[in-house]
Amino acid sequence: MRIDFFSAQKYDRQFFDALNHQQHQLHYWDAQLNAETATLAQGADAVCAFVNDQLDAACLSVLQQLGVRWIALRCAGFNQVDLAAAARLGLPVVRVPAYSPEAVAEHTLALMLTLNRHTHRAFNRVRENNFQLQGLLGFTLHRKTVGLIGTGQIGMATARILAGFGCxxxxxxxxxxxxxxxxxxQYVSQAELFAQSDVISLHCPLTPENHHLVNAKSLAQMKPGVxxxxxxxxxxxxxxxxxxxLKSGQLGYLALDVYEQESSLFFRDLSDSLPTDDLLARLMTFPNVLITGHQGFFTHEALTEIAQVTLRNLEQLEATGRCDNQVGLL
Known part of the structure; x- marks a missing residue:
């Protein structure tokens, strides 16, 4: 089959080509998938999309008219897809429900520890022969209360690591x-979790119901300095x-590997461009904010599993018309 990849990076080519064994025709596009770029998939049997592609009704309609038969997501989340439109157009949607949950869990702990112990700031200081400790004071994670919103595979992998820290x-x-x-x-209500936790870590999919789960009201319920x-x-x-x-001090530390307006920013080199996102630029001025560019999944093991499962999903659809990792209804 011919599979067209959108938002394709060099590492996508590396891992998919290595596991494809020249069995399928793989076409890679740098462009994000949306209603305008969907025409690039002319002649494709399937498209393979990532987290910031926009598979709304207009995009899916173009794909269906071009003869595309299947939508493969090389990620776990599927909030970027209009599943009702996909079902109406007869386009099965498959995903990779779990790829090395430990990769994201370990990155979560890396963010916690880096932000808490200021290792990123210490690295830069020492390179300038500044060995002063002032401003690098952290807290001991052992015996602290950590609240997890979501205990799927990634949430549970994070819980196992935190248990080892004695949290x-x-x-x-x-x-x-x-x-x-x-x-x-211990499972508790959201309100209890907000009120009691020293650290709060989010591990849930994005749905219309939990959009802006963390907002002014919920932040006010949290411990000062959380x-x-x-x-x-x-x-x-x-x-x-x-x-x-952050400005009031109610939020003491913020670590983000994802950002609500990331689709026009992440996975790109914008170092020669002027900042266009005022909120992100403001966030990056805070010394108690740490941002990475959606790299939690980025390990050799996870990318291998993503490629294996994505290709297997499409081969199941081609052979049987069904797939164990299908989302939505047809």
Whole structure:
């Protein structure tokens, strides 16, 4: 089959080509997928999209008219797809539901520890022969209360690491996991989690119901000086509300691997461009804010699994018309 990849990076080519064994025709496009760029997929049997592609009804309609048969997401989230439109147009949508959850969990802890112990700032100081410790004071994570919003595979991988640090773990999830209680974690309401946690980490998909889950009201319920970490989806946090909480001191630390307006920024080299996003530029002026460019998934193991599962998903659809990793209804 011919598979057209959108938002393709060099590492996508590297891992997919290595596992394809020249079985399928793989076409790579730098462009993000949307209603305007969808025409690039002329002649494709399937398109492979990533987190910031926009597969709305208009885009899907163009793809269906071009004869595209399947939509493959090389990611776990599917909030970028209009599933109702896909079903109406007869376009099956498949995803990679879990790829090395430990990769994202480990990046979550890297953000926590870096932001807490100021290792990024210390690195730059020492390179300038400044060995002063003033301004680098952190806190001991051992015995702190960490609240996890979402205990799916990534949330549970994070919980296991935190248990090793000796943290008290609170969690909120509509679908509790018995493994969390085995780690001596406790499920509580969102309000309790906000009120009791020293650190809050988000590990849930973005849905219309939890858009801006962290907002002015929920931030006010949190402990003064709380650390907030988001490695899930940017739209979970109201950025303006977070900025206001940083300025007041209510939010003591903010670590982001995702950002609600990232689609026009992340996965690109914009170092020669002037800043265009005022909120992001303002965030980056705070010494207690740490931002990475959606790299939580970026390990050799995770990319290998993404390529393997994506190709297998499409081969299942081609052979049987169904796939275990299908989302939405047809």
């Amino acid at each position: 008290r773990i609170l969690a909120y999830d509509p679908y509790p996991q018995s493994e969390l209680t085995a780690l001596e974690g 650390m907030l970490v988001n490695t899930s989806r940017g739209g979970l946090i109201d950025t303006q509300a977070a900025l206001d909480a």
